Amino acid sequence: MSEQDKSTLHSMTEELSEAENMTPKQIKILEAAIEIIAEKGYSATSTSEIAKRAGVAEGTIFRHYRTKKDLLISIVKPIITHFSAPFFAKKFVKEVFQDTHTNFEDFLYAFIKNRFEFVKSNIPLLKILLQELAFHPEIQGTFKKVFMEKIYPAINRTLTLYKEKGQIKDLPNDTIIRMMAPTIIGFLITRFIVQPDKEWDDEAEIKETITYIMNGIGK
Amino acid sequence: MSEQDKSTLHSMTEELSEAENMTPKQIKILEAAIEIIAEKGYSATSTSEIAKRAGVAEGTIFRHYRTKKDLLISIVKPIITHFSAPFFAKKFVKEVFQDTHTNFEDFLYAFIKNRFEFVKSNIPLLKILLQELAFHPEIQGTFKKVFMEKIYPAINRTLTLYKEKGQIKDLPNDTIIRMMAPTIIGFLITRFIVQPDKEWDDEAEIKETITYIMNGIGK
Amino acid sequence: MSEQDKSTLHSMTEELSEAENMTPKQIKILEAAIEIIAEKGYSATSTSEIAKRAGVAEGTIFRHYRTKKDLLISIVKPIITHFSAPFFAKKFVKEVFQDTHTNFEDFLYAFIKNRFEFVKSNIPLLKILLQELAFHPEIQGTFKKVFMEKIYPAINRTLTLYKEKGQIKDLPNDTIIRMMAPTIIGFLITRFIVQPDKEWDDEAEIKETITYIMNGIGK
Amino acid sequence: MSEQDKSTLHSMTEELSEAENMTPKQIKILEAAIEIIAEKGYSATSTSEIAKRAGVAEGTIFRHYRTKKDLLISIVKPIITHFSAPFFAKKFVKEVFQDTHTNFEDFLYAFIKNRFEFVKSNIPLLKILLQELAFHPEIQGTFKKVFMEKIYPAINRTLTLYKEKGQIKDLPNDTIIRMMAPTIIGFLITRFIVQPDKEWDDEAEIKETITYIMNGIGK
DNA sequence: AATGAATGAGGATTCATTCAT
DNA sequence: GATGAATGAATCCTCATTCAT
Numbered sequence: 001m002s003e004q005d006k007s008t009l010h011s012m013t014e015e016l017s018e019a020e021n022m023t024p025k026q027i028k029i030l031e032a033a034i035e036i037i038a039e040k041g042y043s044a045t046s047t048s049e050i051a052k053r054a055g056v057a058e059g060t061i062f063r064h065y066r067t068k069k070d071l072l073i074s075i076v077k078p079i080i081t082h083f084s085a086p087f088f089a090k091k092f093v094k095e096v097f098q099d100t101h102t103n104f105e106d107f108l109y110a111f112i113k114n115r116f117e118f119v120k121s122n123i124p125l126l127k128i129l130l131q132e133l134a135f136h137p138e139i140q141g142t143f144k145k146v147f148m149e150k151i152y153p154a155i156n157r158t159l160t161l162y163k164e165k166g167q168i169k170d171l172p173n174d175t176i177i178r179m180m181a182p183t184i185i186g187f188l189i190t191r192f193i194v195q196p197d198k199e200w201d202d203e204a205e206i207k208e209t210i211t212y213i214m215n216g217i218g219k
Numbered sequence: 220m221s222e223q224d225k226s227t228l229h230s231m232t233e234e235l236s237e238a239e240n241m242t243p244k245q246i247k248i249l250e251a252a253i254e255i256i257a258e259k260g261y262s263a264t265s266t267s268e269i270a271k272r273a274g275v276a277e278g279t280i281f282r283h284y285r286t287k288k289d290l291l292i293s294i295v296k297p298i299i300t301h302f303s304a305p306f307f308a309k310k311f312v313k314e315v316f317q318d319t320h321t322n323f324e325d326f327l328y329a330f331i332k333n334r335f336e337f338v339k340s341n342i343p344l345l346k347i348l349l350q351e352l353a354f355h356p357e358i359q360g361t362f363k364k365v366f367m368e369k370i371y372p373a374i375n376r377t378l379t380l381y382k383e384k385g386q387i388k389d390l391p392n393d394t395i396i397r398m399m400a401p402t403i404i405g406f407l408i409t410r411f412i413v414q415p416d417k418e419w420d421d422e423a424e425i426k427e428t429i430t431y432i433m434n435g436i437g438k
Numbered sequence: 439m440s441e442q443d444k445s446t447l448h449s450m451t452e453e454l455s456e457a458e459n460m461t462p463k464q465i466k467i468l469e470a471a472i473e474i475i476a477e478k479g480y481s482a483t484s485t486s487e488i489a490k491r492a493g494v495a496e497g498t499i500f501r502h503y504r505t506k507k508d509l510l511i512s513i514v515k516p517i518i519t520h521f522s523a524p525f526f527a528k529k530f531v532k533e534v535f536q537d538t539h540t541n542f543e544d545f546l547y548a549f550i551k552n553r554f555e556f557v558k559s560n561i562p563l564l565k566i567l568l569q570e571l572a573f574h575p576e577i578q579g580t581f582k583k584v585f586m587e588k589i590y591p592a593i594n595r596t597l598t599l600y601k602e603k604g605q606i607k608d609l610p611n612d613t614i615i616r617m618m619a620p621t622i623i624g625f626l627i628t629r630f631i632v633q634p635d636k637e638w639d640d641e642a643e644i645k646e647t648i649t650y651i652m653n654g655i656g657k
Numbered sequence: 658m659s660e661q662d663k664s665t666l667h668s669m670t671e672e673l674s675e676a677e678n679m680t681p682k683q684i685k686i687l688e689a690a691i692e693i694i695a696e697k698g699y700s701a702t703s704t705s706e707i708a709k710r711a712g713v714a715e716g717t718i719f720r721h722y723r724t725k726k727d728l729l730i731s732i733v734k735p736i737i738t739h740f741s742a743p744f745f746a747k748k749f750v751k752e753v754f755q756d757t758h759t760n761f762e763d764f765l766y767a768f769i770k771n772r773f774e775f776v777k778s779n780i781p782l783l784k785i786l787l788q789e790l791a792f793h794p795e796i797q798g799t800f801k802k803v804f805m806e807k808i809y810p811a812i813n814r815t816l817t818l819y820k821e822k823g824q825i826k827d828l829p830n831d832t833i834i835r836m837m838a839p840t841i842i843g844f845l846i847t848r849f850i851v852q853p854d855k856e857w858d859d860e861a862e863i864k865e866t867i868t869y870i871m872n873g874i875g876k
Numbered sequence: 877a878a879t880g881a882a883t884g885a886g887g888a889t890t891c892a893t894t895c896a897t
Numbered sequence: 898g899a900t901g902a903a904t905g906a907a908t909c910c911t912c913a914t915t916c917a918t
Contacts, residue, residue, distance in 0.1 A: 620843020
């Protein structure tokens with residue numbers, strides 16, 4: 001697995017701390033914040049609780065993040081970026097366009113597998129994103145931008161390509177996306193948030209999901 | 220449209236106030252609470268803001284609802300109940316089992332149409348439910364109970380029936396549900412929450428959704 | 439036992455309601471108020487709690503008592519009056535001055551016995567008086583007035599008489615009172631408030647108390 | 658006067674602040690709380706009033722004491738402890754048992770004198786203790802514990818010793834205590850709480866009190 | 877960089893009291 | 898007389914944030 005691959009998969013918490021030059025305390029703060037906010041929601045989480053869990057003084061948080069909201073943003077923005085990363089990673093592009101996956105089904109498998117691992121490694125972060133997206137225009141803005149500029153075009157190109165290859169139905173891309181997206185996202189949410197404790201046969205589930213999608217949009 | 224039908228569709232806010240003997244102020248409080256909580260989330264909503272919007276004194280809220288959480292619960296519980304209502308309404312059962320809808324596709328259409336209208340009339344309520352479900356065990360409990368005791372059995376019976384009729388694939392019911400549910404729910408969320416302002420051709424969307432589902436699970 | 443005697447002994451709660459023309463609800467309110475205030479103190483007792491315990495609406499209290507404090511006063515004032523009653527009851531005076539009790543010891547016994555029964559029948563009322571005396575100037579005023587005008591003169595006369603009879607030491611009355619009072623009051627407080635649940639041999643305790651007092655001030 | 662002696666006498670307010678490492682504001686809070694609670698009672702005292710009198714923000718109170726009740730407890734507990742201190746102080750024990758006071762009267766004088774000074778230096782604290790003892794089980798518990806484990810045994814030993822020495826009557830210790838205690842406590846309450854403003858000849862009063870007690874229980 | 881005491885605005889909730897019915 | 902809905906000031910307490918050390 002290439003370096004790049006890894007970076008789109010493994011836990012962002014670790015990454016955050018590597019990337020920027022963070023003090024150990026700052027990392028503790030981030031970790032504590034993610035844990036608690038994922039559990040109780042941003043508004044219901046107090047900075048003092050974060051400080052306590054992180055083992056730092058209350059003031060320390062504000063040394064690193066001007067406001068509580070800043071802390072939220074600096075948790076949420078990187079996930080958005082990372083979430084979109086594979087869509088314009090060289091590898092992604094190459095594979096799709098250079099026949100590494102000759103058929104759509106293989107591509108779908110690789111894609112779902114990749115996002116599955118990403119979600120698996122970042123459940124609390126994504127829970128936070130999912131919840132707070134609803135309430136914070138800044139986050140919505142960032143998300144929309146990334147989606148419109150990165151994710152949507154990449155998917156568009158990919159779908160067009162496979163349509164040209166004659167492997168999927170000749171529906172408008174938007175329609176295809178509106179069908180596929182809930183199926184994949186719904187699976188991931190069910191798997192990791194609604195029923196995380198159930199014993200899942202992940203491989204089988206992924207394959208069934210692909211079959212369902214292929215029935216819906218495949219030729 | 221029968222009386223019964225209506226009761227599963229139209230706005231619950233009205234209904235709440237009709238059912239119980241509420242004072243005008245109490246209704247104002249409920250309406251204001253629903254509006255603001257849907258917009259900002261439960262935790263970020265202050266009782267003083269609710270009071271102001273409702274045009275009552277802050278103390279009045281606590282005369283009707285012992286705590287802020289009580290207010291939330293009394294907003295959320297009825298939606299859960301109402302959401303499940305059609306699944307065990309006589310009409311629902313009759314239609315499904317007495318050949319009113321002879322084929323699954325017709326049934327699906329009627330069902331999605333019905334839930335579509337319900338969601339349309341109760342967006343803020345459902346937004347609140349969706350958000351707060353994540354944080355309040357009491358709500359989770361109520362939801363799980365209604366789902367396991369009412370919704371799930373009804374769907375199960377229906378699917379079994381149509382499988383016997385040979386109209387849908389012979390997959391395990393759970394698998395079918397896991398496929399259909401995100402497709403339908405995903406459509407409704409996209410339609411009413413993610414992109415409520417887009418100009419939608421609802422009839423066309425519903426039909427496409429049905430086609431997609433039928434491709435996935437139909438024979 | 440004469441009518442008059444009884445009136446200085448039995449529970450004042452009953453009496454209050456007989457005396458004035460009170461509605462049943464008002465009596466309920468008084469009873470509830472006495473119970474709760476004795477238990478938690480005036481300040482910590484809410485009118486709504488009183489209303490609930492009394493089984494009346496919140497507003498009803500204020501129909502009978504202009505303010506919460508009025509309610510306290512109308513509980514406390516009668517006890518003060520009643521507490522002082524025997525000191526100027528005809529019988530008290532007669533007995534002391536007309537040789538019914540020829541010696542001080544007999545008088546003391548009759549006196550302590552009488553006050554013992556009074557306290558026994560009015561514990562909650564007296565608890566309230568004891569507690570609230572400290573904080574409410576109005577109550578202090580009433581108490582001082584009754585004490586200076588009724589109780590103190592009566593005791594004074596009595597002590598002087600028995601001094602003349604040569605049955606008690608020739609100490610200043612004030613000194614005698616300062617010795618006797620805590621002994622008697624201390625006994626009653628210990629008996630009914632500090633250790634009400636202990637098994638007491640009341641007769642023996644009273645006699646010991648008298649002996650102790652007589653040793654201290656008797657000749 | 659030895660260091661030890663002093664610690665059983667002088668104002669506890671000072672001591673509290675020396676002992677623990679308190680910030681100046683915390684001391685101010687304690688002082689203000691003691692003043693106001695002694696005057697109006699715990700329940701009738703608001704934290705905002707305490708804050709105002711202490712010259713701090715209301716929030717500051719809760720930084721030092723988790724709840725208002727915590728504040729009360731941390732005022733009241735130390736008095737209980739200090740009140741009992743002399744009973745098991747080395748000096749107390751030594752003097753009693755090693756013939757420093759050969760007779761009971763001298764011992765009584767020293768004892769009353771010592772407690773007299775303690776009360777004099779801690780009137781507000783003791784007022785609070787006296788009032789709130791009635792309503793707070795925690796305080797009652799602490800008090801009972803200290804009394805049963807420290808004060809009562811010490812007094813018991815002392816009385817037994819003096820009985821053996823033949824200086825006091827051969828009554829049960831409990832009886833002796835029930836006589837002496839109200840006499841001494843009653844004197845202190847009259848002196849400092851009931852009539853603090855009267856001009857007292859303290860030395861004379863103490864001697865009279867002793868005489869009274871000795872008549873009652875002395876041989 | 878880190879602390880933690882201090883703040884004061886704002887939080888939910890309670891309260892005594894009023895008033896239309 | 899009695900009700901109970903309504904009030905809004907006041908209650909205890911929490912919060913994000915600041916600042917001197």
